[in-house]
Each structure stands twice: as structure tokens, then as C-alpha cells.
Amino acid sequence: MKTHYLIVLLLVFAACNTKPKKQDTPKEAQPAEKEMKAVSVTKEPFGTLPDGEEVERYTLTNANGLEMKVMTYGGIITSLQTPDKDGKKGDIVLGFDTLEGYLQDVPYFGALIGRYGNRIANGKFKLDGKEYTLAKNDGPNHLHGGKKGFDKVLWTASETRSEDGPALKLQYHSKDMEEGYPGNLDVTVVYTLTDNDELRVDYSASTDKKTVLNLTQHTYFNLSPESETILDEELKLNADTFLPVNTTLIPTGKPEKVEGTPFDFRQPKTIGKDIGAKNKQLEFGKGYDHCWILNGKDGEMKPAATLYDPNSGRVMEITTTEPAIQFYSGNFLDGSLVGKSDKKYVFRSGLCLETQHYPDAPNQPGFPSTVLNPGEEYHTTTIFKFTVK
Ligand code: GLA
Numbered sequence: 001m002k003t004h005y006l007i008v009l010l011l012v013f014a015a016c017n018t019k020p021k022k023q024d025t026p027k028e029a030q031p032a033e034k035e036m037k038a039v040s041v042t043k044e045p046f047g048t049l050p051d052g053e054e055v056e057r058y059t060l061t062n063a064n065g066l067e068m069k070v071m072t073y074g075g076i077i078t079s080l081q082t083p084d085k086d087g088k089k090g091d092i093v094l095g096f097d098t099l100e101g102y103l104q105d106v107p108y109f110g111a112l113i114g115r116y117g118n119r120i121a122n123g124k125f126k127l128d129g130k131e132y133t134l135a136k137n138d139g140p141n142h143l144h145g146g147k148k149g150f151d152k153v154l155w156t157a158s159e160t161r162s163e164d165g166p167a168l169k170l171q172y173h174s175k176d177m178e179e180g181y182p183g184n185l186d187v188t189v190v191y192t193l194t195d196n197d198e199l200r201v202d203y204s205a206s207t208d209k210k211t212v213l214n215l216t217q218h219t220y221f222n223l224s225p226e227s228e229t230i231l232d233e234e235l236k237l238n239a240d241t242f243l244p245v246n247t248t249l250i251p252t253g254k255p256e257k258v259e260g261t262p263f264d265f266r267q268p269k270t271i272g273k274d275i276g277a278k279n280k281q282l283e284f285g286k287g288y289d290h291c292w293i294l295n296g297k298d299g300e301m302k303p304a305a306t307l308y309d310p311n312s313g314r315v316m317e318i319t320t321t322e323p324a325i326q327f328y329s330g331n332f333l334d335g336s337l338v339g340k341s342d343k344k345y346v347f348r349s350g351l352c353l354e355t356q357h358y359p360d361a362p363n364q365p366g367f368p369s370t371v372l373n374p375g376e377e378y379h380t381t382t383i384f385k386f387t388v389k
Pocket residue numbers: 107108118143249289326328332352
């Protein structure tokens with residue numbers, strides 16, 4: 001009897017001991033599992049540019065069915081489908097059904113921005129005593145890389161293998177003095193739609209001459225595609241200070257505390273709550289169009305913003321290695337552009353949350369540097385995570 005009991009005990013012990021080993025081998029199970037899900041990157045023609053160049057559009061689908069479309073012109077995200085709290089998918093970015101839509105005078109819908117996100121005062125900056133002159137494409141200032149910034153060039157696309165989900169690599173070679181900026185610049189942007197329901201954007205670049213660089217992404221979000229405006233969406237920004245601007249939206253150079261101002265988003269509040277407050281800064285921006293300085297270290301991944309839409313239950317959390325975020329509440333949209341599903345893009349129908357360095361840093365020695373030297377590798381990462389609650 002006793003020996004039997006011992007044998008049973010031993011067998012139970014052996015069985016218990018082998019179990020974790022089986023669980024330890026999910027690596028073998030993973031590929032088969034993944035194959036069963038519709039993870040894919042597909043490609044289709046998306047029209048022809050006036051100069052005859054062909055534009056392609058890629059569709060990335062992750063393991064949970066999140067779907068993002070990106071075209072090679074401007075690296076533009078033309079649609080992003082995520083589920084609402086009832087599991088119903090909806091397109092949460094502003095844009096157009098056709099390439100022609102994007103060839104109108106469109107304020108950077110969905111596009112990659114370079115060489116310099118936001119404004120450079122008077123379209124001028126100096127490097128090592130040499131002055132560089134840029135296009136003044138926003139009143140007296142230079143905005144978003146100039147007349148033909150990275151939002152209007154054709155990127156070379158290729159699928160990349162990523163453990164995390166479907167990914168698309170976009171590359172662009174910007175020639176020395178293109179749009180007035182020095183240095184031959186090689187830029188790579190990788191969009192990954194992770195199986196964790198994140199859009200990860202990895203930017204990298206290198207130059208052969210000292211230059212300045214501030215890359216970002218200019219998607220207009222509306223987490224409630226049915227809603228006219230973004231005013232009922234709740235925003236939280238991980239920032240104790242922001243950069244006040246002058247009348248032409250150039251930072252004055254002196255960060256201010258958000259405490260006690262309409263710029264305080266440290267606790268979530270609806271965008272509409274204080275946007276109409278009597279405030280000089282809101283007057284200059286016609287609403288929010290400012291740069292918030294993120295709490296945490298430049299170069300390290302940290303929370304930047306959380307956007308929550310009580311109507312659809314959608315939540316978008318942004319983390320970044322960048323030191324700042326430009327929050328623009330769509331104040332220049334005026335209903336003249338008609339987009340997907342014949343939707344009129346009215347005043348504040350979309351918002352941008354652009355992770356970046358500070359505007360006008362090349363002219364403001366007190367700001368974190370945006371200089372890129374030959375031999376250095378520029379690298380920043382921003383993650384947009386989509387959930388519901
Ligand atoms: C940025 C700027 C805004 C505006 C938009 C595009 O967010 O800060 O002032 O130019 O881009 O219209």
C-alpha cells in the first residue's frame with residue numbers, strides 16, 4: 001500500500017513539474033496562432049500626382065482587427081478604424097476618400113511633418129554664425145517645413161517584419177538646402193500597428209551637415225466620428241507648464257505654470273470647458289494651439305496625453321520620448337473642406353496632439369536643442385494606445 005501511495009505521489013509531482021514546462025513553450029504555438037488571425041499589410045494604387053508619380057496606399061491590420069491606411073504621399077494616415085465600447089468599428093481620423101482630396105489646400109491632414117514641426121520665427125535661423133532663410137508660409141513665419149514639407153513629398157515604402165504587429169517603413173532623402181535647410185538628410189519613419197492596439201511611430205534620421213530637425217505627425221483625431229466637434233472629449237496632459245505665444249504664435253520664450261489657467265489639463269477635463277474663457281493666449285490661438293512641456297525626461301518614454309470620448313468610450317493614450325506636445329484644437333477648420341462620408345470639417349471638428357520639440361527652438365537658446373550633427377542618429381518614438389472604457 002505504502003509503495004503504491006509513494007508511486008502515486010511521485011507521478012503527481014512529476015505531472016505538476018512538467019506542466020509549467022509546457023506553458024514555457026508558447027513560442028512554438030505563437031506563429032500558428034498568428035497565422036490564424038488576419039494580421040496583414042496589403043498595398044493598392046491610390047492615384048497619380050500632377051507630375052505623373054504613382055501613389056500607393058497600404059492597409060495594416062493587426063491581430064484584433066484594428067486597421068490603418070497610410071499612403072506614400074506625405075506618409076499620410078488616411079484612416080484608422082478602432083472599436084467603440086460596443087465593439088463597433090469607426091474611423092477616428094479626418095481625411096479624404098481620394099488622393100485629389102489631399103491635393104487641395106489641406107492643413108496637414110494625417111501627415112508626417114518635417115523638417116521642422118511648428119513655427120520658426122521670421123523664417124530665419126543661424127547655425128555656427130551662418131544664417132539660413134526659409135519660406136514664410138504662415139504670415140511672417142515658417143511653418144511645418146515650408147512650401148513643400150515632408151507632408152507633400154513621396155516616401156518610399158516597404159513592409160518590415162516586426163514581432164509586435166504589422167509595420168510599414170517609410171523613407172525619404174531630403175537634399176542639402178531643400179526648403180532652405182542645410183544637410184543631406186536621410187529620414188526613416190516606421191508605423192507599427194501593434195497587436196497590443198497601439199500605433200507606434202519611430203522616427204530616425206541622419207545628416208551630412210549640421211542642421212535642425214523636429215519631426216512629428218499631424219493626424220486630426222475625433223474619437224466620435226459621428227460628432228461634429230471634439231469639444232465634449234476629455235483631455236489630460238502630463239504637463240505643469242506650457243509655452244505662451246505672441247500674436248503670430250511664436251513662443252515668448254518664458255514657460256508659464258498651467259495652474260489656475262484654461263491651460264491646466266493635469267486632471268482630465270472636456271476641451272470645451274475653458275476654451276471660451278476670456279484669456280489673451282486663447283485669443284491669440286483662436287482656441288488651443290500651444291506647446292505644453294511634458295513632465296519627465298527628454299529622451300525617455302513618458303505619458304504625454306490621454307484623450308477620452310465619453311460618447312463612444314474610446315480612449316487614446318499617448319506616450320513619447322519627446323519633451324513637448326503641441327495641442328491644436330482645429331481652430332482654423334471652417335467647414336470649407338468636405339471629407340470622408342461627405343463630412344464637413346467644421347470649426348474644431350478634429351484635434352491634433354503633436355509630440356515634438358519646442359517651436360522656434362533654433363532661435364531660442366533657452367529651449368532644448370533641435371540641432372542634429374553629422375555622425376549623430378536622430379531617434380524619437382511616440383505611441384498612441386487605443387482602448388475603451
Ligand atoms: C499646427 C499649428 C497650427 C496650425 C495647424 C495646421 O498645429 O500649430 O497653428 O498651423 O498646425 O493648420
